[in-house]
Amino acid sequence: MPANRFNGFTDYGIGIGLRIPHYAHIFEKKPVVDWFEIISENYMIDGGRPLATLDLILERYRVVQHGVSMYFGSAEPLNREHLRRLKALVKRTKTPWLTDHLCWGSVDGAYSHDLLPVPYTFEAAKITASKVREARDYLEVPIAVENVSSYAEFHCSEMAEWEFLNEVVERADCGILLDVNNIYVSSKNHNFDPYEYLNSIPGERVAQIHIAGHSTFTKFTLDTHDHPVIDPVWKLYDHAIRRIGPTATLLEWDDRIPSFDEVHAEARKAEQYIHAPVAVGL
Amino acid sequence: MMLLELQRRMAKAVMQPLTGSDRIALKTRDGRPMRIEISEFIRPNDRLTSIERLEIYSRSYWFRVLDSLCDDFPGLRAVLGKRAFHRLSRAYLSDCPSQSFTLGNLGSRLERWLQRNPEYAGSGHALALDPLVRDMVRLEWAHIEAFDSVAEKVLGPEDLLELGPSFRAGLQPYIRLLALEYPVDELRIHVNQASEEHGTASNAVLKQKHRNLTRRVRRLKRERIYLAVHRFNSMVYYRRIAAEEYGLLNALREGQPIGMAIQTGFKNSSVTSDEQRSMLEKWFAAWAELGWLCPPARVKIEKVTE
Numbered sequence: 001m002p003a004n005r006f007n008g009f010t011d012y013g014i015g016i017g018l019r020i021p022h023y024a025h026i027f028e029k030k031p032v033v034d035w036f037e038i039i040s041e042n043y044m045i046d047g048g049r050p051l052a053t054l055d056l057i058l059e060r061y062r063v064v065q066h067g068v069s070m071y072f073g074s075a076e077p078l079n080r081e082h083l084r085r086l087k088a089l090v091k092r093t094k095t096p097w098l099t100d101h102l103c104w105g106s107v108d109g110a111y112s113h114d115l116l117p118v119p120y121t122f123e124a125a126k127i128t129a130s131k132v133r134e135a136r137d138y139l140e141v142p143i144a145v146e147n148v149s150s151y152a153e154f155h156c157s158e159m160a161e162w163e164f165l166n167e168v169v170e171r172a173d174c175g176i177l178l179d180v181n182n183i184y185v186s187s188k189n190h191n192f193d194p195y196e197y198l199n200s201i202p203g204e205r206v207a208q209i210h211i212a213g214h215s216t217f218t219k220f221t222l223d224t225h226d227h228p229v230i231d232p233v234w235k236l237y238d239h240a241i242r243r244i245g246p247t248a249t250l251l252e253w254d255d256r257i258p259s260f261d262e263v264h265a266e267a268r269k270a271e272q273y274i275h276a277p278v279a280v281g282l
Numbered sequence: 283m284m285l286l287e288l289q290r291r292m293a294k295a296v297m298q299p300l301t302g303s304d305r306i307a308l309k310t311r312d313g314r315p316m317r318i319e320i321s322e323f324i325r326p327n328d329r330l331t332s333i334e335r336l337e338i339y340s341r342s343y344w345f346r347v348l349d350s351l352c353d354d355f356p357g358l359r360a361v362l363g364k365r366a367f368h369r370l371s372r373a374y375l376s377d378c379p380s381q382s383f384t385l386g387n388l389g390s391r392l393e394r395w396l397q398r399n400p401e402y403a404g405s406g407h408a409l410a411l412d413p414l415v416r417d418m419v420r421l422e423w424a425h426i427e428a429f430d431s432v433a434e435k436v437l438g439p440e441d442l443l444e445l446g447p448s449f450r451a452g453l454q455p456y457i458r459l460l461a462l463e464y465p466v467d468e469l470r471i472h473v474n475q476a477s478e479e480h481g482t483a484s485n486a487v488l489k490q491k492h493r494n495l496t497r498r499v500r501r502l503k504r505e506r507i508y509l510a511v512h513r514f515n516s517m518v519y520y521r522r523i524a525a526e527e528y529g530l531l532n533a534l535r536e537g538q539p540i541g542m543a544i545q546t547g548f549k550n551s552s553v554t555s556d557e558q559r560s561m562l563e564k565w566f567a568a569w570a571e572l573g574w575l576c577p578p579a580r581v582k583i584e585k586v587t588e
Contacts, residue, residue: 016470019320037295041383041384044383044384045384045386045430045434046430046431046432047430047431047432047456047457048429048430048431048433048456048513048516048519049429049430049516050430051430052516053516069383069537074289074323074471075284075285075289076286079383082383104289106293107289107290107293108293110291110297110379111378111379111380111381111382111383112293112297112339112340112343112347112380113343113347113380113384113385114296114343114346116292116296116339117286117290119285119288121285123285124285127285151331151335151338151339152324152325152335152338152339153324153327153335154288154323154325155322155323155325156283156288156323156326163436184540191327191328204529219329219334220330220338222338240462242502252377256516273391
């Protein structure tokens, strides 16, 4: 299911995150890249170099917006000013779909700048879904929500994470940005079977997939985006592709960023799974 | 527990300052054991207690905001020294947590906060804010604002055909005009150069450079300067300007027509009318080259505080 209504019926291949250390290489070598993912917040500004650089990228490449601070899971209403700036950027990039996280991060006007986990309750699902709908209606672009890595669970949770994700996307009628590395990280931190998670999500709603590296500590696993993707995550990705079909995939590498070629080569490892014979609906 | 209440309690715990050894505090701000507070909403697992699970978020929050402030105010860090800057950052961020989706606005309240808390501006300045510290904070915040504030359409030669005393021109919104008591621009440029070399120099060279920087801060002499922090080809620059030019540009920004703005600029000036004419020619030529003038109507009028 490469093209669906949650990714604007596009058929994007393998993308990488647009990061400052790679600008010089991109402008000088003009490498062939299927698409770039940008962090929306880095460009929700009024002017200056970031927007000038983005405009140059847009002349040559396809761009998809990925947000980190819409905070659909916050109990408080969406920030109107945030939405206004985001809409201006959507018009600029013409992103075919837009993603942000299934998390919260601000309360009473104070921002954590983190992707904090939501308790898996029906109340939270209802609030989250209503905010996703509101954002989509205002922004006029399909939205897909991303499962986050988490390190804490709540006493008040009433369902498993994948059940909560399903509850939200069904209520909001939105897409899923399936982060297989996040599923792996959370499965280590919360002792669940990542394949049960993958088998439970509605494949027809997956608009995009994220892959990334992480770090393992003695007592927990941290989503650091500073390593290549490890084999167990590739296996999960393989399973996801077999179940869902070839889907737009992006490698996240945000810290200790190696050369452009190294990041791109790591991302393109996904091609072997995407181009393998697919048995949809496993 | 309702969602809003849970998020308030969790945010309070996450954003409470860490201990000196960067661990989560043992007690909440109202004196409750943190262990008990957190165990009421976070579940432990077979490896971590409730408080240890939340500590992952708390440490991540504090490291992120402290790093961000450090990146934005390298000059202030050089003026205060590493330890005092860290102490200031923790106190400031504890009082003024981020109120914006972008970390770029983290320092927006720093100057006002320092005016109320001058004891954090280095030893010996407990009663009033050290002007050197204040000037560096102003410059570094102006730098952040100049970097990505909006640029209006530049007034071109065709727009200036009607240039006369009643002509109104605006000043580009990204330009920040500063009247400072210390030449902190030079110091900030030096700090930038030192930080660019940081990745390539050996430890011995870095130590020497750090000593040089400390000496430079100590030797900095009071000197009234006027500065335009502006952007050209997407790069931020500091341009020293004359007191009269500073007055004139501020008057233009406030919406005064050019004739009146010139009078305002030269109000207390001792320059002769010949000198004045020559200065104006030079300034207008420079402003045109740098694209500083824009139509006045769309420009938000801002009073610049000294």
